[in-house]
Structure formats: structure tokens, C-alpha cells
Amino acid sequence: MTVAIIGPGTIGAAHAAAWREVGVEVSHLVSRRADATLQDAPNARAVADLDVVLGDPSVDIVTICTPTPTHREFAVASLRAGKNVLLEKPMALSMDDAEAIAKEAGSSGGVLMVGHVVRFFDAYLRVRELVEAGAVGHPFHVRAERMIAPPDTPWWFDEERSGGVAVDLGIHDLDQANLLLGHPIGVRSAATHPLGPVETTVRYDDGGLAQGMSHARMPATTSFATALQVTGDAGVVATRFIGGERPVEEFTVRGAVDAGDAEPAEPTNPYARQAAHFLECVASGTPSAIAPVDDAILALSTALAARDSLRAGGAWMPVS
Known part of the structure; x- marks a missing residue:
């Protein structure tokens, strides 16, 4: 089982450390920075295109750690691609966006959890x-x-x-x-x-x-x-x-x-x-x-x- 982290910033680093602690490899870091790295994801490949991750059958989980207004776009796309999604809180910044994410989770094959840590x-x-x-x-x-x-x-x-x-x-x-x-x-x-x-x-x-x-x-x-x-x-x-x-x-x-x-x-x-x-x-x-x-x-x-x-x-x- 492998994980892709969207948004390898401060919170992304906390998630990378957690995945390493539980023995799961982070395979991809989705970032606009081609040189993005995280200490606890030494083998992760940095990619700018989310479709690379969504099209990779080896990626089981997507962890979303980006600014809140992007949550709906990334979560819905990931769930629609059959990925399991751990989404950082807040879930969204509007009820419409939150309900759209939840609806997609209900109709997709993936599991959604919001990270109220x-x-x-x-x-x-x-x-x-x-x-x-x-x-x-x-x-x-x-x-x-x-x-x-x-x-x-x-x-x-x-x-x-x-x-x-x-x-x-x-x-x-x-x-x-x-x-x-x-x-x-x-x-x-x-x-x-x-x-x-x-x-x-x-x-x-x-x-x-x-x-x-x-x-x-x-x-x-x-x-x-x-x-x-x-x-x-x-x-x-x-x-x-x-x-x-x-x-x-x-x-x-x-x-x-x-x-x-x-x-x-x-x-x-x-x-x-x-x-x-x-x-x-x-x-x-x-x-x-x-x-x-x-x-x-x-x-x-x-x-x-x-x-x-x-x-x-x-x-x-x-x-x-």
C-alpha cells in the first residue's frame, strides 16, 4: 500500500512522518515545486500533475494537505479515480463544497476521512x-x-x-x-x-x-x-x-x-x-x-x- 501527499508543506510533513511511523511508503509528492522533498518521504517522486497520481494503480491513498479552497477539487478528483482520501481539516470553506465531497465519497469506491487529528x-x-x-x-x-x-x-x-x-x-x-x-x-x-x-x-x-x-x-x-x-x-x-x-x-x-x-x-x-x-x-x-x-x-x-x-x-x- 502506498500514499501520495498533495501539498508537501508543514502539515504534509506531519503526515509523511505519520505514514513512515506506521510503515506505509509515500510514493509521490504533488507540488508545483519540481524539487519538493520531505524528510520522512525519502523515496517519493515529486510531480506537478495530479493525474499522474490518479492514474497510478499502485497509489492506494491520497492525503490532501493543501489550502482549504482546493479541497473540493482534489478530493472529488481523487475519490472519482477510486483512491482513498485522508483530507485535512477544515473539510471545505462552504457547505456546498463539503456536501459535494461527501456525495462523491458515497458514490465512489474510496474511503474518505477528514483529519480532525x-x-x-x-x-x-x-x-x-x-x-x-x-x-x-x-x-x-x-x-x-x-x-x-x-x-x-x-x-x-x-x-x-x-x-x-x-x-x-x-x-x-x-x-x-x-x-x-x-x-x-x-x-x-x-x-x-x-x-x-x-x-x-x-x-x-x-x-x-x-x-x-x-x-x-x-x-x-x-x-x-x-x-x-x-x-x-x-x-x-x-x-x-x-x-x-x-x-x-x-x-x-x-x-x-x-x-x-x-x-x-x-x-x-x-x-x-x-x-x-x-x-x-x-x-x-x-x-x-x-x-x-x-x-x-x-x-x-x-x-x-x-x-x-x-x-x-x-x-x-x-x-x-
Whole structure:
């Protein structure tokens, strides 16, 4: 089984490392640069023409790591050619594009999964397991934070190409909130700066509430930080990570499940865990149960509502 990566940039490199870790060769890098290389894909051939990959029967999986507006074109073409597709999030920048990709997946022979990699983070998996085990009773509130240093990718700063902080960064935590609380019905967002902090509030159909903070102006010394807290009628589960020279990792449970100060599992590469899961899906020919396409569409709808709320000065927006 071999993989072609479309877009061998920073995220493409993360996927290449993951494929190498799970023992799958990256055979092609699709790029406008004829000299494109990735350290973890030493034998990959750089090609500018996607049709070279789509016409190669030895390529089983296409991993798409390009700017979001290109996702529909590349995903639909790859699925139509019978390839299995691991598509980076956000799935698209419009519901029409997302639904077109999903429709093609439904009619083609390929398996589609959207790379909501946070679903494969050790601590976040542990939070979900504890909530499902009843640690907090009935969950009714989620508080999430995600902070990064400004990316070194120029297109990311163009909201028409990335969706802005509310979409490209915030979608991770909105997806987690949907996973934990159910179906969102309304979204409101406010920001002090285009790069954040962006504060988003989401209401859910059973009365749940989520609050997310997305921020893309962290200093290089603390380039990544994230947190998730789930509160229910019987307790709280929380995790926090702050990167830097002396990383801080916390995991706490106070609730119906007597777990004390629970420690997450031994850290693993979430991209590798995601890749291994996708391989299982491809081998069985079945869609992912961990990261279903319908959930990716719902996360996109929620994120687009957050973006629209920002554009409307903080008005409540429905989730389509």
C-alpha cells in the first residue's frame, strides 16, 4: 500500500512522518515545486500533475494537505479515480463544497476521512472515555482553549483562503464540543483582533453550552497551548497542555468515577494514530467510526457560523 501527499508543506510533513511511523511508503509528492522533498518521504517522486497520481494503480491513498479552497477539487478528483482520501481539516470553506465531497465519497469506491487529528490526541481520548463512562454524569458545559504562534504560511492569513482563526483553528474545539454535547443550534463569537483571541459560545439543542477561545498570536517561546474541561451534573474532567521550554501537562478528574488525578496514556504521535486508524478503515472498506464525515460537516457548519457571527458584530447565528 502506498500514499501520495498533495501539498508537501508543514502539515504534509506531519503526515509523511505519520505514514513512515506506521510503515506505509509515500510514493509521490504533488507540488508545483519540481524539487519538493520531505524528510520522512525519502523515496517519493515529486510531480506537478495530479493525474499522474490518479492514474497510478499502485497509489492506494491520497492525503490532501493543501489550502482549504482546493479541497473540493482534489478530493472529488481523487475519490472519482477510486483512491482513498485522508483530507485535512477544515473539510471545505462552504457547505456546498463539503456536501459535494461527501456525495462523491458515497458514490465512489474510496474511503474518505477528514483529519480532525485532535480526536486522536491522548488526553482528549481520555476525556471522552471518562465522560462516556459517566465521570461527570450528564455533561452540560464544555470549555476549550487553543493557542498557537502565528503560522509561517502566508495563505493562512487570508480569511478567504483559510476561513480565519474562527474556522481554521477554532474548528478543533468546536468539533470536540459537538462530540461531547451533541447538536449545536446557535453560535456567537467576538474578537479583539483578527488573530484572536476569538471567544465563541455555542448553544446545544438539549440545553448544553460550550465556550471556546482561539488565539493565534502566541510568542515563539510558547508556540502551542490547549485545554479542555467538561462539566456535568456529577463532576468535572479537565486537561491542559502548555508548550515551551518547560511544558506543563495536567489531567484532573473530580466526579462520579473515582479516578483521582488521572494521567493520560503514554503519549503517542496523534497523526500516526490517525493514520493507523485510517489504514484499518481502508482495509475494511468502511468509513471511520472515530471521525465520521458527518461530524466533519457539522464541525464546519459550526465554525462557519462562528465566522459569520464575527462578521455580523457578534450576533447569534444558527447552525445549518
